[in-house]
Amino acid sequence: MLVNGQSSETISVQDRGLLYGDGVFETILCEGGRPVLLAGHSQRLENGCKRLNLPRQDLPTILSDIRQVAGDDDCIVKVIITRGAGARGYKYSQNNNSTRIVYRDEIANFPIEYYTQGIQLTQCEHKLAENGALSGIKHLNRLDQVLARNEWDDEYQEGVMLDNRGNVVEGTMSNIFIEKNQQWITPKLDHAGVAGVMRQWIMRNSYHADMECLEESISLSDLQTADALFVCNSVIGIWPVASFAGKDYSVSDATKIVMSHIHDNLSKFYLV
């Protein structure tokens, strides 16, 4: 584990990342030490720092930290940037340092059936509130996701989160796509949600599966009338949805194509 480039497993109890969730993070799959989707992660981190007025980060330094903790291994690397320790209170100083935390976790091993047959999806009771100033950013205020994910145990693999108006936003740890009439549609994230790196990659590469991909408002009934559904993130890749709200879905041909594509082009850990 590295904290500001130095070997450490701890941070100050006065770090604003702890006190206020004042920071951003990325969770990056590394295959043989190579960070997968690095450009997307870097861009989102940089954008998040800009939106929260965090000090601009030196991306080569972060990459060097990632390489140091990952070595040549398959692993998950977490990068956290906080506003560091400062005076008490919400006001921050413009010359606050930031804290850069980089550490590795074990690679996640998910059952092959999640990829081949799909997952059980549920609907979370807990709603996401509209907060345009924070939408899209992967910030450290994640109590919404904690509350939503803990509504169930292991009977489902993911849960759909709605906003206060009833629109579908995302999963607790993933983005969601619906397939309908040879189109993929994923919720717009202008007022809530995290702009996933895998989501972005799929939107840009949907043409490989001969699919058009749109960002639109999606309702629960859109999910129920979809031809197919999948969820995605940069650690799991793509999980097709096998069932949601009493309806069974099969894995569409287009989903299979894009799953093969991310397996062949991004990482073998994105199973097909």
Next chain:
Amino acid sequence: MLVNGQSSETISVQDRGLLYGDGVFETILCEGGRPVLLAGHSQRLENGCKRLNLPRQDLPTILSDIRQVAGDDDCIVKVIITRGAGARGYKYSQNNNSTRIVYRDEIANFPIEYYTQGIQLTQCEHKLAENGALSGIKHLNRLDQVLARNEWDDEYQEGVMLDNRGNVVEGTMSNIFIEKNQQWITPKLDHAGVAGVMRQWIMRNSYHADMECLEESISLSDLQTADALFVCNSVIGIWPVASFAGKDYSVSDATKIVMSHIHDNLSKFYLV
């Protein structure tokens, strides 16, 4: 500084308090080592743990920690309870330990004019979203307050935060009361906001100033037509508002009475 009762200035970088803001906190004024408004702080902490399904805390242990860090001194003690370190992901284990952090800060010395003449109040652009599951709790997801407080520097002492519907909720670090027709009205906090310990104390003790106190929805125009305004929290006590949105307010007699009352009964640090 104490972490789980042991002397330490750091916590694990894998603590969920840092990773997700998964925890609650209290900021307690101590006068000569005595925690002021302890019952209110304890109740809110206990209630917050219950609402977030955090392990139940042993209040005598927390009080013992507070006494240890405060000694016989005047200081501010911060108590943070997090869900501790656990496996990666939003799902938590029911047998997760919690992390208990207790440390002290210097006493805050505010200009006497904030009490005698009142403060300059502004209106924050950043809005609070509706989130009934988290309303009232003093949890660690405080990016809304960080963004709002950093809209200005030192030209104001506090800013009013509205919800997405335009209702007044609170200040960035305080609750707000308006005075009108011999009544105090403070916003209901059923869908956003922190249920302040000083707010609660004032509501219960308003009769000492011959005032009725109500919780209601408050709009910006209610602020502008009020006879007087004040903000409060358990560190500052009560700050009357001298000006807001181009209007000047004077310190009402009822405000002076309740300020004297908290000074005489709670702490000499609540200036009059």
